[in-house]
Amino acid sequence: MPPQHVAVLGGGLTGLSSAFHLSRRYPSTQITLIERQKRLGGWVRSERVVLPGTTTSVLLEAGPRTLRPHGKSVLELIHLLNLRDEVITVPKSATAAKARFLYVPKMYGDKIEGMQTLPSSIVSLLGSPLFPTLLQAVVGEFFGRRNRPPDVLDESVDAFLTRRFGESFARIFGSALVHGIYAADSRQLSTRAAFPSLWEAEERGGGSVVRGFLRKKAPVEDDYELGNMLDVMKDVSVYSFRDGIQTLTNALESYLVARDNVRILRETNVSLLEKTGDTCKLSSSHVVSALPLAALQSISSVFIPHLTANPMSTVDVVNLVFRAPPSEIHPEGFGYLIPRPPTGYAGCRILGVVFDSCSLHEQDKPNVEDYYHKSEYTKVTVMLGGPYGRGEWTVPGILDEMEVHLGRRPPRPVYWQHHEGRIPTPTPGHFTRMKEVVGDNIFIIGSGVGGVSVVDCVFAGREVYL
Ligand SMILES: Cc1cc2nc3c(=O)[nH]c(=O)nc-3n(C[C@H](O)[C@H](O)[C@H](O)COP(=O)(O)OP(=O)(O)OC[C@H]3O[C@@H](n4cnc5c(N)ncnc54)[C@H](O)[C@@H]3O)c2cc1C
Structure with missing residues (x-):
């Protein structure tokens, strides 16, 4: 028998996904979604801004902006x-x-320096200045012996990549990748939690990640209802929505509002979670927590281990809009990432810059066909902070740094906005610890438990079976 009442705590993407799937799967169960803020969506926040003194609007993202097409939970x-x-x-x-x-x-003193295009094919690899470094790392890894000690059950991304591909590959490529996804230090991040496919490839390849990726994975059975979405996503690199990623959370919200078996409590701070007792104003037999783990820890009267084991990385997200076509600001492409300095985190604080106009120009009005040369405005997003720590930053300071990176000074932006984001950093051992994060009739999910990506959060919400 499905329970009469389930409380879903937290109206971010994970909580919304959970309420959505539960309400479909258990139509006779009453579901109450409780969110502290007025708006639902958590870190997902897309905002259409009309540029001052114009009728032109640009869509700016404070959180996630593009999605990979292989995540079936979102499809x-x-x-x-x-x-x-x-x-x-x-x-x-x-x-x-x-x-x-x-x-x-340049001051890092590496063999590779300046702005480098990451190879996207074998042909582009052959002509790339990165070729010698990548070739040495990949060939060495392919022929290298199994070198993971049997008692190592997890390790940092930096340790993993250093062990398999060498120190310079791990720092230059690995740390930059981690900056782009987790805004974190790759020396702190768990490989098994953040990049399980690397860990699995090493196992499949008999100790070699490259050999593992060359071997076919056994197909996994699933029951996703996808319509023609796999056809839509054929040959797609990334995607978003005309009105941004918030389209997804808005649609989930509208769906839930229209359901008879769902009630949404906004501006309602869950302040105490007790198994029984008079202080519980809302009583439900089952609870799904999609709260940040530290928030769950602060309200739970029952001991649940490991909730504060992982640090959170705080990243400053700065959207800049320039009155000039992208061709006058930056090269055409997705954006760039910057690796960790060899001497540790100090100095320049930018982790990466996304050239939003290149992939997301269709969101802006009017959308211009040859946007790269003809668009009147360019939008970019700068991410800074994370492992560099919190610190003062200014827009002129960001422009100074971008001038060094791009070899040309961007003009003064006609519009900018700032948001702070917080992303969990699962440290080594996370995978094992999370198996112990359990309570009676409470399902603990969210970006602090499974993966942090939009796809992972939606998946976690989908996988709650009462
Ligand atoms: C800047 C940034 C950029 C990102 N970019 C990408 C990207 O490009 N691609 C990608 O796949 N992922 C990206 N992510 C990750 C992804 O967006 C997040 O992991 C995901 O949105 C987290 O969703 P969540 O519901 O688990 O958590 P949250 O969004 O944190 O939701 C938790 C909710 O719980 C509520 N809450 C907290 N305490 C209480 C309480 N006591 N009572 C009631 N409610 C409470 C909060 O208000 C919040 O709404 C990004 C994240 C950030 C921060």
Whole structure:
């Protein structure tokens, strides 16, 4: 018998996904979604801004901005919520998909320096200045012996990549990748939690990650309702929505509001979670917590281990809009990431810059066909902070740093906005610890438990079976 009443705590993407799937799966169960803020969506926040003194509008993202097409959990939502017509895609063949850059400051003293295009094919690899470094790392790894000690059950991304591909590969490529996804230090981040496919490839390849990726994975059975979404996503590199990622959370909210078996309590701070007792104003037999783990720890009267074991990385997200076409600001492509300085985190604080106009120009009005040369405005997003720590920053300071990276000074932005984001950093051992994060009739999910990506959060919400 499904329970009469389930409380879902936290109206971010994970809580919304959980309430959505539970309400469909258990139509006779009453579901109450409780969110502290007035708006639902958590870190997902898309805002359309009309530029001062104009009728032009740009869509700016404070949180996630593009999604990878292989995440079936989100494709299923797009299908079930009828959002297909809202999707905008970047094909794999587009320059915005193929040209991804790495900026290695000259002062780092590495063999690789300056703005480098990451190879997107074998042909581009052959002509790339990164070729010798990558070739040495990849060939060495392919022929290298199994070198993971049997008692190592997890390790940091930096330790893993150093062990398999060498120190310079781990710092230059690994740390930059981690800056782009987790805004964190790759020496702190768990490989098994953050990049389980690397860990699995090493096992599949008999000790070699490259050999593992060359071997076919056994197909996994699933029951996603996808309609024609796999066809839609064929040859797509990344995608978003005409009105941003918030399209997804808005559609989930509308769906839930219309359901008879769902009640949404906004501006309601869950302050105490007790198994029994008079102080519980809302009584439910089952609880799904999609709260940040530290928030769950602060309200739970029952001991649940490991809730504060992982640090959170705080990242400053600065959207800049320039009155000039992208061709006058930056090269055509997805954006660039900057690796960790060899001497540790000090100095320049930018982790990476996303060239939003290249992949997401269809969101802006009016959308210009040859946007790269003809668009009147350019939007970029700068991410800074994370492992550099909190510190003062200014827009002129950001422009100074970008001038060094891009070799040309961006003009003064006509509009800018800032948001602070917080992303969990699962440290080594996270995978094992999370198996112990359990309570009676409480399901603990969210970006602090499974992966942090949008796809992972939607998946976690989907996988709650009462
Ligand atoms: C800046 C940034 C950029 C990102 N970019 C990407 C990207 O490009 N691609 C990608 O896949 N992922 C990206 N992510 C990750 C992804 O967006 C997040 O992991 C995901 O949105 C987290 O969703 P959540 O519901 O688990 O948590 P949250 O969004 O944190 O939701 C938790 C909710 O709980 C509520 N809450 C907290 N305490 C209480 C309480 N006591 N009572 C009631 N409610 C409470 C909060 O108000 C919040 O709404 C990004 C994240 C950030 C921060």
